Amino acid sequence: VTFNNLEKGKSMKQALLGIFAAALVLSTAMAMAEDDGFVSLFDGKTLDGWTQRNGTATYRVEDGTIVGRTAKGSPNSFLCSNKAYCDFELVFEVHVDPDLNSGVQIRSRSSKEYSDERVHGPQVEIMKAPGASGYIYGEATGRGWLSANRDVDDAAKNDDWNTFRVLAVGPRVQTWINDKPVEDLTDEAASQCGFIGLQVHGVGDRGPYEVRWRNIKIKDLAPEKTAKAQDVQFTPAPDVQPKPKKKAKKKD
Numbered sequence: 001v002t003f004n005n006l007e008k009g010k011s012m013k014q015a016l017l018g019i020f021a022a023a024l025v026l027s028t029a030m031a032m033a034e035d036d037g038f039v040s041l042f043d044g045k046t047l048d049g050w051t052q053r054n055g056t057a058t059y060r061v062e063d064g065t066i067v068g069r070t071a072k073g074s075p076n077s078f079l080c081s082n083k084a085y086c087d088f089e090l091v092f093e094v095h096v097d098p099d100l101n102s103g104v105q106i107r108s109r110s111s112k113e114y115s116d117e118r119v120h121g122p123q124v125e126i127m128k129a130p131g132a133s134g135y136i137y138g139e140a141t142g143r144g145w146l147s148a149n150r151d152v153d154d155a156a157k158n159d160d161w162n163t164f165r166v167l168a169v170g171p172r173v174q175t176w177i178n179d180k181p182v183e184d185l186t187d188e189a190a191s192q193c194g195f196i197g198l199q200v201h202g203v204g205d206r207g208p209y210e211v212r213w214r215n216i217k218i219k220d221l222a223p224e225k226t227a228k229a230q231d232v233q234f235t236p237a238p239d240v241q242p243k244p245k246k247k248a249k250k251k252d
Contacts, residue, residue, distance in 0.1 A: 036219070037219040037220075038089075038091070038217040038218065038219045039217065039218055039219070039220070040215075040216065040217050041081060041196065041216040041217065041218055042066060042213070042214070042215075042216045044061075044064040044214075045061060045064075046061060047059060047061060047066070047079070049081060049082055049083070050079050050080065050081060050082065050198075051079070051080055051082055052077065052078070052079050052080070053077075053078050053079075053080050053110050053117065053119050053197070054075060054076060054077055054078055054110075054117070054118060054119050055071070055074045055075050055076055055077025055078070055200065055202065056071045056073075056074040056077065057069060057070050057071050057074050057077035057200035058071065059077075059079045059198070059200075062212075064214055065212045065213060065214040066079065066198060066212065066213045066214070066216075067210055067211075067212050068102070068198060068199075068200035068210065068211045068212075068213075069200070069208055069209070069210050070100065070200055070201070070202075070203045070206075070207040070208045070209045070210070071207075071208070072203075072204070072205050072206075072207065072208075073204070073205065074200075074202050074203075075202045076119070076139075076140075076199055076200070076201055076202050077199070077200045077202075078105060078108075078119045078197040078198065078199050078200075079197065079198040080105070080108070080110070080119065080195045080196065080197040080198075080233075081195045081196040081197070082195070083195065083226075083230070084107075084193055084194050084195050084226065084229050084230055084231070084232055084233040085106075085107070085193070085194070085195070085196065085218060085220060085226055086107070086168075086192060086193040086222055086225045086226050086229050087168060087169045087170065087192075087220075087221040087222040087225060087226075088166075088167075088168055088218050088219060088220055088221055088222075089165070089166070089167050089168075089218070089219040089221065090104075090106065090164075090165070090166040090167075090168070090196065090216075090217070090218050090219075091163070091164070091165050091166075091215070091216075091217045091218075092104065092163075092164055092213055092214070092215060092216040092217070093161050093162065093163050093164075093213065093214050093215045094126055094161070094162055094164060094211065094212065094213050095159075095160065095161045095162070095211070095212045096126055096127070096128070096210075096211040096212075097159075097209040097210055097211065098128045098158055098159055099206070099207075099209055100200075100201060100203065100207075100209035100210070100211055101125070101126065101127035101128075101131075101201050102126040102127070102198075102199050102200065102201055102211040103123040103124055103125050103126050103137065103139070103199040103201075104123065104124045104126065104164070104166075104196065104197065104198060104199065104213075105119060105121055105122070105123050105124075105139060105194075105195065105196060105197030105198075105199060106121070106122050106123070106124060106166060106168055106173070106194070106196060107121055107122055107168065107190070107191045107192055107193055107194040107195075108120060108121030108122065108123070108139070108191065108194040108195055108196075108197050108233070108237070109121050109191060109194045109195075109232070109233050109234070109235060109236060109237045110195075110233065110234065111234055111235050111236045111244070112234075113235070113236050113244045114236035114237075114240055114244045115140065115240075118140050119139065119140065119197055120138075120139055120140035120141050120236075120237055120240060121138070121139060121140075121141065121190070121191045121194050121237050122136050122137075122138065122139070122146060122173065122187075122190050122191060123136065123137045123138070123139040123197075123199065124136060124164065124166055124175055125137055126156075126162075126164075126199075126211070127156075128156070128158045128159075129153060129154050129155070129156045129157070129158055130153035130154055131153055131156070132145075132147070132150045132153065133153075133155060133156040133162075133177060133182070134152065134155055134156070134164065134175040134176070134177045134182030134183055135147035135150045135175070135182065135183050136173055136175070136183060136185050136187075138190065138239070139199075140240075141190075141237060141239055141240045141241060142240060142241030142242065143189075143239060143241060146185060146187050146190060147183055147185055152180070152181075152182045152183075155176075155177035155178060155180040155182050156177050156178070157178070161214075162177055162178055163177070163178055163179075164176070164177055165177075165179075168192075169221060170192065171186050171187055171188045171190070171192065172184070172185065172186045173185045173186075173187070189238065189239040190237070190238075190239050191237040191238060191239065193225075193226075193229040193232045193233070194232065194233045194237070195233045196216075196218070198211075198213055
């Protein structure tokens with residue numbers, strides 16, 4: 001065995017060890033990503049796991065995004081998760097046309113007992129800057145803005161992708177846009193369990209306009225609570241005004 005052959009053998013062994021080490025680092029990183037507790041709500045190909053409620057706006061999948069498109073004369077439309085969530089961390093990216101405002105419902109409801117199944121509940125606002133993106137609105141509850149002070153109006157980038165993060169635990173909801181803190185709201189009255197909903201706002205006779213979502217992920221922070229809460233999304237939210245009418249008792 002010559003000296004050159006020994007050196008070649010060492011070099012090959014070092015190269016193989018380097019490849020093995022790189023593969024180990026990559027597999028570890030992938031495992032960590034899979035174990036971070038987040039679950040994708042959108043598979044990038046279909047709308048499986050979602051149901052449209054209210055309105056006639058359209059939702060389609062295009063290039064790994066959910067695209068919501070306005071329809072003339074339509075009221076607000078919502079693409080809603082089939083599952084309800086209570087305490088969670090939600091992350092998504094959104095790109096909205098400058099002439100359209102939108103939102104993502106959290107802990108929201110749709111019930112035959114309230115306003116003909118109108119989707120209602122807390123909504124994380126999405127709109128162009130300067131504006132109220134990231135603040136919380138009580139969609140169709142009669143309460144209006146739940147966020148009393150809306151001082152941060154420049155966290156979102158216009159006509160571009162924006163990353164939203166929502167942390168909801170008990171009555172407290174915190175939001176960030178592009179890593180910038182926006183809201184820290186504690187509201188004991190608002191719904192604390194319900195579905196996630198992607199809103200396409202009604203625009204009257206204007207449009208059409210579009211809003212796009214991608215990389216929608218959620219980390220369930222209270223799985224047992226979530227399991228017990230399923231179907232609560234089909235009951236009225238506790239803070240709706242006026243309250244749903246109680247069914248009259250049958251006379252004997």
